[in-house]
Amino acid sequence: MILALLLACAPVAEAPPADEAPATMGLPGPPTSALALAGWEGDAPYLTPLSAPRLLRRMSLDLRGILPSEAELDAVEADPSALDALRDAYLADPRLEDRLVALFAERWHTVMDEYEVNSDDYGLFPHDADMFAHAVGEEPLRLLAHVVVNDLPWSDVVTADYTMANEMLGSVWPLDYPEGEEGWKVARYTDGRPAAGVLSTNGFWWRYVTNESNKNRGRVAAISKLLLCTDILARPVVFERSTETDPEHAIRTQPACQSCHAAIDPAAASLFGYWWVIQYNPYEMDTYHAEREPLGPTLLGVSPAWYGTPINGLVDLGWHVAEDPRFVRCGAQSFAEQLWHREVALRDYASVEALRSEFVASGLSPLTLLRAVTDTAEYRAGGFTPDAPDIVRERERVERLLSPNQLGAVIAEETGFAWTAAGYTQLENDVFGYRVLRGGVNGYSATEVQQAPGLTWMMVNTRVAQAAAFSVVARDLDAGEGLTVRGVTLETTASDPALATALTSLYWRWYAERPDDAWTEAITALWATVAAEEGTASAWRSVLEAMIRDPKFQAY
Amino acid sequence: MLLVLAACAAPVSDLPAAQDTARGDTGADDTATDTGPTGPDVPPPALTASEVGAALDVALAGEIPTFPEAIGAFSALMALGVGCTPDDRFFKILDPEGCLAPSGVTYSGAGGAVGGWDDAGEVYTYELRGDLVIIDAAGVPYEMGGDIDTVVTPYVGGLAFSQQFLGTFRYPAAPTWLGRGTSGSAWIEADIGDDGALVAQVDGGYDLGGASVYFDALTVGGACGSAPTGAIRLRDMSGYWYVFTYGPECDTCGDVAYAGDSLGAACVDPTAAMAGIGEAVRTWMSDHPVVTE
Secondary structure, three states, X not given: OHHHHHHHOOOHHHOOOXXXXXXXXXXXXXXXXHHHHHOOOOOHHHEEEOOHHHHHHHHHHXXXXXXXXXXXHHHHHHOHHHHHHHHHHHHOOOHHHHHHHHHHHHHHOOOOOOOOOOHHHHOOOHHHHHXXXXXXXXXXXXXXXHHHHOOOOOXXXXXXXXEEEOHHHHHHOOEOOOOOOOOOEEEOEOOOOOOOHHHHOHHHHHHOOOOOOOOOHHHHHHHHHHHHOOOHXXXXXXXXXXXXXXXXXXXXXXXXXXXHHHHHHHHHOOOHHHOOOOOOOHHHHOOOOHHHOOHHHHHHOOOOEEOOEEOOOHHHHHHHHHHOXXXXXXXXXXXXXXXXXXXXXXXXXXXXHHHHHHHHHOXXXXXXXXXXXXXXXXXXXXXXXXXXXXXXXXXXXXXXXOOHHHHHHHHHHHHOOOOXXXXXXXXXXXXXXXXXXXXXXXXXXXXXXXXXXXXXXXXXXXXXXXXXXXXXXXXXXXXXXXXXXXXXOOOOOOOOHHHHHHHHHHHHHHHOOXXXXXXXXXXXXXXXXXXXXXXXXXXXXXXXXXXXXOHHHHEO | OHHHHHHOOOOHHHOOOHHHOOOOOOOOOOOOOOOOOOOOOOOOOOOOHHHHHHHHHHHHHOOOOOHHHHHHHHXXXXXXXXXXXXXXXXXXXXXXXXXXXXXXXXXXXXXXXXXXXXXXXXXXXXXXXXXXXEEOOOOOEEEXXXXXXXXXXXXXXXXXXXEEEEEEEEOOOOOHHHHHOEEEEEEEEEEEEOOOOEEEEEEEEEEEOOEEEEEEEEEEOEOOEOOOEEEEEEEOOOOOEEXXXXXXXXXXXXXXXXXXXXXXXXXXXXXXXXHHHXXXXXXXXXXXXXXXX
């Protein structure tokens, strides 16, 4: 620990140059040779990997949002080396884009149920409210996902001269969305806003609003947290008691204030094209106000700059963010955090540094980074070595819970049940739905995905499982489609080997594990008991509900 | 320990900055193939100095927005709001369908206009504020998001006028600036003489006919007499700004700079636009004389 303190407190002048060891979380990195001694080599030595089928299931859920096929599971069971090729296929799967949007929503928090301007402000139909809210929040996330799936340099997320829009946004915002088209497509704003990737999207700024006193400063904090992994609000600033009554004067003169505002305010001065005179007004909020750009220096008393380097405004901002050494490292860190399902800390320095190096070497290829993260021990972890300390067991996520988005996608794919009501996707909203109750993120008050089971989580799972099981029986057994439950009918009995075959096959497909005899006997007994009392359809509904509620299904 | 580490960390601004590295260097190690950003390179100016002057002349020909037209159009529409706008001054209609008056005008949102002379008849104030849309009987929307605050104080020989213009106003059925619509955050201070003399200063930005223009203490009637002083910025579609600054010769000419570099001289005559401010205020006030009991 002493060594760690010494390393961290070393004079900045002794830190390696930026092009050798970029800063992380505002700190200089340690010399690599000291990693082990400092305990910054991570938890990898204490982690054991998942089985190949179970790992394939994790990859499929993370990258496609659905389960692997039985053939894919069979392939990696027979030859674990087939895993990498299947992972690469998943990275090329068209479902990756939607999956990334859901993943980014958990970190960027732009998807909310309501904004200061809503669908009714545009005269849209009430049943379009959820679609509109999702479209707004997904706009920046779709741009991020577009960069990833097309394997464009990650810096494009802050320099792209386009955004992503669907037909709804295209109809109400100043965009050149192609007439008569539908779906998410590349589009450009027509209101003269500069090219700055996500920093030029309405969706980002509608989530990260400001007001007359904040003057875009909170927005800079959002940029810093999301794109540099530097949480300005977490800085340990000590304020002295002051008789100062003018906060703006204090910000400009008090050393404690300046410790952050010296950097924040000049960056905030570049954002006044998004300075809305009246919030809640569509004419103000959906259009970029280029004529207000020069207001920043007037209202903040500083010229636009990025950490000391003068800039011309938003037109330069994205480029300077991209050139900040923390940006690339943050890209590596944030992908790792999302796929490891935990925050990255100093002990992960070596792991993240390896990812960053590979990321840079690839020309900031997001797919290379995704591939590299899925290669890490932390991602592949399924258990611990016997000597793993308790602290490692507490912090590593060797089992991850399906998010509401993943659950909805898997259930729809496996059972045909899509839970919607009044135009709302029930696991994706909290107006009529159950997103937060099921452990999801709503963008403002619930900002982290639930990592452990809870009461409402279980209640929602129960309802989903019941409805999904009902759907499967109606489709596969009543209608005889046999998509999920195969080789059996409603006339099949407990003693018929086809029953056990169908159940063990489902176990393999849903859990990526082979059931043991005890499970097969128990589930068959459950089936037989219910069948005897309520009939075979009810028996199937019961066992399917039980299997969906099983932790092996809900975790991955 | 993390707190201790963070506490003794250097301020971020002291760390090696991206700008200290070569363009496009994202912090790669020696083996990196870096295809990161290589910009931003300021694009060459699309306009010459004289073209900037001409563009500003065109922008200013559309007049500088003042309150009379915005309030006049609003008041006229409010007068048609029987059943929707009970007091003819304010309305707050949250139903997204709006309120359709028998006149055929639909009101939606919230806003109002209030003002007039103070009790002493010494100061005339008017505020128009709205987050609304009013659709007239012909189907033309008056869209508003913002407010315009006005103070007029008569004095012997003239009017002292100030205006704060903040927001977006658009009503295609109206003539001049309101018909074209504008977005702005700007302030005007003026002394408007009964004899036509004008001292006026404009600060802030407007969208003028699609051109983003920003005034830095554009003044007439000041140090240079009837000749203008101050500066006017014009935004290029690339996102960079031209800055036209009047010179010390007290004429209508000055230097045009782009991204800090001079492009040469140009001439811009704002006299008519500034005179339009005085004329609009003078006309409005003559229609709204002080009422004494």
